[in-house]
Amino acid sequence: MKRIVTFGEIMLRLAPPGYDRFVQAESFMAIYGGSEANVAISLACFGMDARYITKVPNHEIGQAAVNTLRRYGVDTSRIARGGKRLGVYYLEKGASQRSSKVIYDRADSAIAEAEPDDFDWDEIFADACWFHFSGITPAISDRAAAICRDALIAAKRRGLTVSCDINYRKNLWSLEKAGKVMAEFMQYVDVCINPADVFKVDVESMTLENDQPNPAAYESAAEQLTRRFGFSHVAFTLRSSKSANDNDVGGMFYAGGKAYFTKMHPVHIVDRVGGGDGFSAGLIYSMIQGKADADALEFAVAADCLKHTIEGDYNLTSAEEVEKLACGDGFGRVQR
DSSP: OOEEEEEOOOEEEEEOSTTOOGGGOSOOEEEEEOHHHHHHHHHHHTTOEEEEEOEEOSSHHHHHHHHHHHHTTOBOTTOEEOSSOOOEEEEEOOBTTBOOEEEEEOTTOTTTTOOGGGOOHHHHTTTEEEEEEETHHHHHOHHHHHHHHHHHHHHHHTTOEEEEEOOOOTTTSOHHHHHHHHHHHGGGOSEEESOTGGGTOOOGGGBOTTSOBOHHHHHHHHHHHHHHHOOSEEEEEEEEESSSSEEEEEEEEEETTEEEEOOOEEEEOSOOTTHHHHHHHHHHHHHHTTOOHHHHHHHHHHHHHHHTTSSSSOOOOOHHHHHHHHTTOOSOOOOO
16 A cells, blocks of 8 residues: 655644633643644544654653554654654634634744754655645744755655645735745645635635635636646635534535535534544545545545544544445434
């Protein structure tokens, strides 16, 4: 089985219990997660050979993060050790009309201060067929962006398929800087996920007055971006928010001049964090398995939906569970 490599930052997530607000909290639940780590864990749960690359401090907190990845079958053998600290993010879960809130504490983290020679990409990519990263990684620091560029050059030199979830985070960098850096990286990307924000596509027209996605606008955006960057595939997650607890979730996939859409699925949210990462993992898995474009999209959206039902950052579902939902078995009945 060919290996999928993901690269990014794993952080310590601290969240008050239940729906408590930060100012109420007397304790915090500790979980380790981050976009590319979440994708790697999801792929490992699907039975894929997933390798995760990052740098963590050489102390017990760094080791705890690595242990979490190992628990779910991710290859951690090439993770670099060193640096001052593990990044932290605080999550306050929203409810009803109150939105969720994230506070970052990730400055000077181990991966933000990593050096290029911490990573031997030719060795890391041995036996790999796919490389995945997100726009969060180059946003962490200029050093992380330079290392990401090295990885992309090495991945394309070895003929790997490269996917990127743009995953814009306004708390990490400006739209202007994100657009400049990510535009340079797009020459190496085959499959681009959620690219509208940073490339000055008309985002407002992509949502209709009833908060439903506008299919024509999404298709136009995918066509424009494919012409500009030469992507083989463009994907979007689609969302209509009724409240912090209830959303409709769907997806769009563009390839070969044709756009595919799923229906919008009603989802009651247990934990929204990692839904897009579940989508990315589902898409990667489906494409490696050789699924047709429409079927790959259905699988990715089903994975996204199921992640919303699971506490924590990870989509801890099997490929069989996702396949059942993708094929229409989504009634939540007890399995006996």
